[in-house]
Amino acid sequence: GAGVSQSPSNKVTEKGKDVELRCDPISGHTALYWYRQRLGQGLEFLIYFQGNSAPDKSGLPSDRFSAERTGESVSTLTIQRTQQEDSAVYLCASSPRGGGGTGELFFGEGSRLTVL
C-alpha cells in the first residue's frame, strides 16, 4: 500500500493477556516510530528504529513492552500481561530518513487497545 498500515485497528482484551500490534511502514522508509496516545492526552514517544542501528527504547513505559523490527520493514509492538492503564491508541509512523529535524513523518491510522 501507499501509506503506513497498522493492525489490528481495534483490539479489546482482558487484563493479563498479551497483545501484539503490527506496523507496515512505507516501503523504503528507514525510520520507524511507535507512539502512544491515551484518551485526552498528547502523544508519547515509545520507541524508534533507524535502519540496522540499535533501537532507542527509552520511551517504553515498562518491561512488559517490547518491540521488534525486521530489517527496514514490518515492526511489532508487544505488550505482555496487559493492564488497564495500557488502554490507548498506539500509533506507528515512518520517515524516509531519521525523523525529527531531518524527515517528514507519515502516520498510520493507529491501533486502539482497550484492556478490560
Added chain:
Amino acid sequence: KNEVEQSPQNLTAQEGEFITINCSYSVGISALHWLQQHPGGGIVSLFMLSSGKKKHGRLIATINIQEKHSSLHITASHPRDSAVYICAVTSGGSNYKLTFGKGTLLTVNP
C-alpha cells in the same frame, strides 16, 4: 526536557474566519512539526520547520527561534479544517525524539 504548550486548547470559529494556533516551547529545538489529527485518529504531517515561514494552500506556519514560539494560521477556514492541531518539537541533541503538545481542538462551523 522540553515543555510544549499550545493555545488555545479549544477554538470555535465561523466558516471564513482567520485562525491562529500558538505553540511555545521551553528549550531550543532542531525542528518543529505541525500535525493534524482528524476524528477517528488519523494524523497528517502539515509542516516541518526550523526557521522562518512555510505556506501550503490556506495554511501558513511561522517560527521565531529567539522567542521559542510558532504559530499555525488558517486563512478562509472551512468546516473540513475541523480537527486537532498538534505541535511537536525535537530537541536535546535528538533529531528524532519528538515532544508533543496536547493539541488544539478546532471546530469550524458553517
